[in-house]
Structures are given as structure tokens and as C-alpha cells.
Amino acid sequence: MRRPWLAVGLAALCVAVGIPAQAFAARPVVDMEATVLAAQIDPRRADHTLTPGAQSSVLAVEQALQAQNLLDAQWVDGYFGTQTVAAYAAYQRSLGYTGLAANGLPGTTSLTKLGLNRYTVANTIGPGAKVARDGFVVDARTQAMLTEAQRLLGYQLVLEQGSYNPGGDPTSAGTHDGGGVVDIAVTGMTAARRTSVARALRQVGFAAWVRDPSQGDWPWHIHAAAINDTDLSTQAQNQTGDYYLGLNGLANHGPDDGPRIPIKTWEQYQRGL
Template identity: 50%
Template sequence: MNQSPDTYSRRWLLTRGMAAGAAVAVPTLAATQTASAVGALAVVDMELVLLACQVDPPKAGTGLTAGCGPHVLPVEQALRAEGLLASGNVDGHYGTATLDAYAAWQRRLGFSGIDANGVPGRTSLTQLGSGRFDVTRVVTTGSRTDSYGGRRVNTRTANMLRAADARLSWGLTLTQGSYTSSNPDSAGTHDGGGVVDISVSGLTSTQRWQTIRALRTVGFAAWLRTPSDGFAYHIHANGISDPDMSRPARNQVHDYYYGRNGLANHAADNTPEAYRVAFTWWEKYKRG
């Protein structure tokens, strides 16, 4: 797949001497106000704001996710202007304070439940940006009542699964879909959108890893779960940057970004190097 700077993969960053999560230059508040004064609105890339929503909150500090800070900052400035975010948190880091402030903005608009999870959706972000910034690269989930193999998923996830399936000579069989809290072993990861479990029954070890690679290629954070992890063999997959994703699932994407396993022990990813791919997400994959 063609790689370009807006993928912001770990591999791409390392080739430029930057570690994933390294700080990047962020426009100052004064500079943004000056631009507004002459009629130029900031441009907010929703894909990169969503990436920061997943990678930033679990961090111990307030470091920026590479490439994301300049797009998070106008969102935080707007939240500050709405009286929802303290000025000390207007820093380009989409941490827990920004999540809480954005959730308050969503509730102010009349949203509730998963629509007030602190993660920007198209409607809330566009309304926040009115007269302040323009939104580009919009991410949408589509219908929340779509399905794949009889399991409930949203349209974005269904499209991702079809694309991964097309890369394999065997089919994907889901054992658990999204928007369900029926399995306590899932620790809330399936409560929102974008998350599925996939059967590996009848697959060889190589086929299991090839399935992981196909899922990761189209934008899933995917891992093989094993008895040594405390699970029956299956694949757990999170559609990176799904706006409906639950917080526990978003925290798993944080782990994936940093090469970890998405479990409570945050151990190293057990995927063999031959089956790993550069960090990406569905919309980037579609651009090629």
C-alpha cells in the first residue's frame, strides 16, 4: 500500500527520526486568532482528531500524537470559547479533560449515551466549528444496525470486514459483533461500535496470522487471543477511529499504536513480524 505522511505510522515516523507520540509544533493561540482576524478559518482533519482521541487519553503525560496536535488545538480552543475547557488544557493533547469537555458539548446539543462519549461525530464537530474552523476528512459509521454474517455491526465495520475478507481465500466468521454487553469477558470493548470477535476454527496457524494481517491492512487493530491470554482461540479486532467505539476499546487502540497486546497487562504484541503492517485506518486504506 502506498505510504504517505498523513498515515503517521510508527514506521513512517521512525524514518524521519521521530518516535510515535513525539511532540510536534502546534500553532499558538495568538497565531490562530490572527488567522481568524483576516478571515481564514483553521482546518481540522477529523481523522487525525479521532486518532488523538484514542492514543492520547491513556498516556501518563500530555505528549502529542504526531501530526494530530494542530488539528486538536482548534477543537480545544472552541471548547474553551464555549466555557467547557480550562485554558490550561488547550494544548493539542486530546486527554481526559478534552474528552470530558467534548462530551459536555455533545450533551449541550442534546446527544446522550454513545453519542455523548467525548469523541467527535460529524454533526457535533461541524457545529462546534461553525465560524471557527472547517472540518475535512469526515469519518462516519453509517447505520448502527447493519450486520456481517448475522452479527450486528455498523456499516463502516461491515465494509472493513468485507475488504479484509476479500484479501483471504477463506471467509470471516464472527462470534461476537458490536453494540453488545452480553459477554462480561469482553470488559466493555464490544459495548460500542467497531469491535468484533472472529472465529479461527478450522484455520491453520499460518491462516490465523494471515487473517490478522488482512484485518490490520484495512484498518483494524487485531490480535490473536489464546488460552495463555485466558481466552479460547479467537481474533479480537477493533476498527481504528470508529467514532462509536467504547472507551475500553479505544484504549486497546492506544496499545496497538505502541505495539502492545490490548490486554490488561499491556504486554508486547505477540504477532510475528511477518504479519504486522504499518498503523493505518479504514479511510486512509481506501485512499490507497
């Protein structure tokens, strides 16, 4: 038999001892993987199509941003568009974060703080520590992805540009300013091998393309951006979003010219999805 007085009594007790009553209610769960992915794809969409599997998580984040007076109610819709990215970046700055830590992509610490007494966070992800590779800097997550791509290929990959390189090659248009982005040297590779490398990189969770001199002021190379790396620069975020929308990640927004395989993140690859 239901006892409505029990709920009333519990609420009164919460007020008496200073504990919010909602602390005893089931809180929504924010899937960080899905939320970060939406923050990359949604701003690049021409419409308000929602990222599959992300709506409820994004909605909980937007409601929390609205409660902080950082997001207007009209944008609380489960779509992590440009308004939500800007609001989340403003929240990061309110915590004292700057640079890549205030890039509008949710990080574990900021996402958890935002959800205090509102939601819990699941499937946390992060770039890990910065490490050296081929004389460049990458993060640990990117290093692990490259190592797995090499295993699939059966040979070593050599970088010609790494991550965290602001003010580096101007032809990169800022994509290497943050984490998760590398350029692979292709000297001596046949066209077939270049395509094989791009395919292996895509398999493990990179948005990867073979770049040729006709596309810009650069030599042949393979450009790869690690999807869902929370240290991605804004420009690299845009590239990964374009990749999901079947584009080439260039300023001309041309069709994807790389090998077509099912798109997945590093974490999805690890889970065998």
C-alpha cells in the same frame, strides 16, 4: 499599494450589519480523521507526545471547548488527553446526546456545531448505518473493512461476536458495547492461518490480535477493533490507542504479540497510504 482603511471599513461594516468580522478571516481547518485518531491515542500515552498531523486540529477544537467554558486554558495544548475527551463528552451531552453519541470521540455533527464561526471540518468520517452479519450487528464501515480483508485473504470470515452488544460476553470487558469491534471465529484454523487473518485485518485498519485461552476466560478467537470508528466504546478506544503504542490491548498492557505491519486507518488504506 496597501489600503489599511479598507480593512477598517470592512470591520465597521461587519459590526453595522451584525456579521462577526472573523467570518471574513481565514478559518483553521480541523482534520476530523486526525482529530479522532488523537482522541484515541493521546489519552493512553504516558507523556504528552502529540499525535503526528493532529496538533493544529486538536488545538482548534480545544480552543472551541474553552470558549464553551468546558476546558480550562491549561489543557489547550494540541494534546487530546483525558481532560479534552471529558470536555468533548460534556459538549456532546450539552447537545442532548447520550450513550455512544457522548463517548468523547468527535462525530461529524457535533464537531461541525462546535466549530461554528471558528473552524471548518475536513476529512469527515463516520460508522454508517447498522447492518446484519452472521446473525450479529455491525456498522457499515466495519462491514466494508471485513469485506476487504476477506478479499485479501481469499476466503470468508465468520463472526462469533459483533458490535453494539452491551451486557454481552462479560470477558469482553465492554469493548463490544459500541461499534467497530468484532470477534472472528478461528475453529479449524492453523496457527499460520490465524496470523494471516490478523495481518489482513490490520492491513485494512483494525487493531487485531489472536486471543488464546491462556490470556483470559475465552476460547481461541481473533479480536478486532476498527481504528477511528466514532462509535467505539471507551474500552475499545483504549485498545486502539494501545495498539498504536505497541501494546496488546489487554489489561496487563503487555507488548503487542500480533504481526507487525505499518499501522493505518481504513481511510488511509483506501487512499493507498
